[in-house]
Amino acid sequence: MPSTNFCQDEACPPYSLMDDYSEGAHPQILEALLRTNSTQQVSYGGDDYSNTARQLIREKINCTEDEAEIFFVPSGTSANLISIASCLRPYEAVITLETGHIACKEAGAIEATGHKLILVPPVDGKMTTTNLQKAMQQNQFFPHMAKPRLLYISNASETGTVYTKRELSNLSALCKQLNLLLLVDGARIGTALCSKKNDMTLHDIFEYSDIFWIGGTKAGALMGEAIVVKKQLAEGFVFHLKQHGALLAKGRIMGVQFVELFRDDLFFTLAGHANAMAEKISANFEKLGHELAAETATNQVFVTLPMDLVQRLQDRFRFYIWEQLDDGRVMVRLVTSWATDEMQVDKFNAWVAQWTAASKEFAT
Known part of the structure; x- marks a missing residue:
């Protein structure tokens, strides 16, 4: 799926991972x-x-x-x-x-x-x-x-x-x-x-x-x-x-x-892309040791995260806070779509990895 987001600087509005209907149509x-x-x-x-x-x-x-x-x-x-x-x-x-x-x-x-x-x-x-x-x-x-x-x-x-x-x-x-x-x-x-x-x-x-x-x-x-x-x-x-x-x-x-x-198979091609982008996000969370709240089988990712990381990500990405947990962490939902830009997924994963590495270094 080619990139559709042409805004590259810090003034860009947050990229949406809220739902699978933020974009218009194919x-x-x-x-x-x-x-x-x-x-x-x-x-x-x-x-x-x-x-x-x-x-x-x-x-x-x-x-x-x-x-x-x-x-x-x-x-x-x-x-x-x-x-x-x-x-x-x-x-x-x-x-x-x-x-x-x-x-x-x-x-x-x-x-x-x-x-x-x-x-x-x-x-x-x-x-x-x-x-x-x-x-x-x-x-x-x-x-x-x-x-x-x-x-x-x-x-x-x-x-x-x-x-x-x-x-x-x-x-x-x-x-x-x-x-x-x-x-x-x-x-x-x-x-x-x-x-x-x-x-x-x-x-x-x-x-x-x-x-x-x-x-x-x-x-x-x-x-x-x-x-x-x-x-x-x-x-x-x-x-x-x-x-x-x-x-x-x-x-x-x-x-x-x-x-x-x-x-033809446009319906299934677009659905497959949405799933692939969610799988990429989910695999990164698992690799970094963050707890998935549900198995990622389709285009929705449910993951439990520290509030500090959530606030950091919200400066650049929009997603849904699904549930506030008793231990101060939150469960969030991220949804990918037929049009999700893989470059934005890579940026999201990089921010998660950067924060996680920094937090582990601080803890030691």
């Missing part, structure tokens, strides 16, 4: 939007580009139009909210991890649709069959409790870990046994599938879930997520898009972007 996507800009198209997602994008995505998934419908929405929150609202009755609930995005980062959007969230503790950032079974057993006092009907998980997880094929297969089998639907949040599904820990394909995720979505916003698009809905749940789905303000008149904008992401 140049190939911008060029495609400009190239197709003047063509007249059918509105509300019925355009040629959206239809082509749907076909390309189905080819990557290895499914047919008779098996799944694909809908484009502008954001991850809309993808989760609409997917859940479309298939639950008012008295039905969602089982999710305490760290789940819908529980922590979506301002009560799911609860605002009238659906209770049943919170479960994570194990390595993920749902387990044991914890799912326990949650079901604890929520059976009907009709006095909301009825569990859907399991929500994210791949990659909120701590960057990934589900194995066996883990997802076991969750899927248990969901069928318990009469639960399974929704997979795919905001970072690209980095999950490109992880060295991954042993799944898009087809596996399609096979084991009832609804999942493919995140474009965090994968080099300006905006947009593609919701993949199995045919038996797809009837009337478009009405939910309209009611929730997600059926865009200029749906072509998302169609063009997903054509570029999936026409």
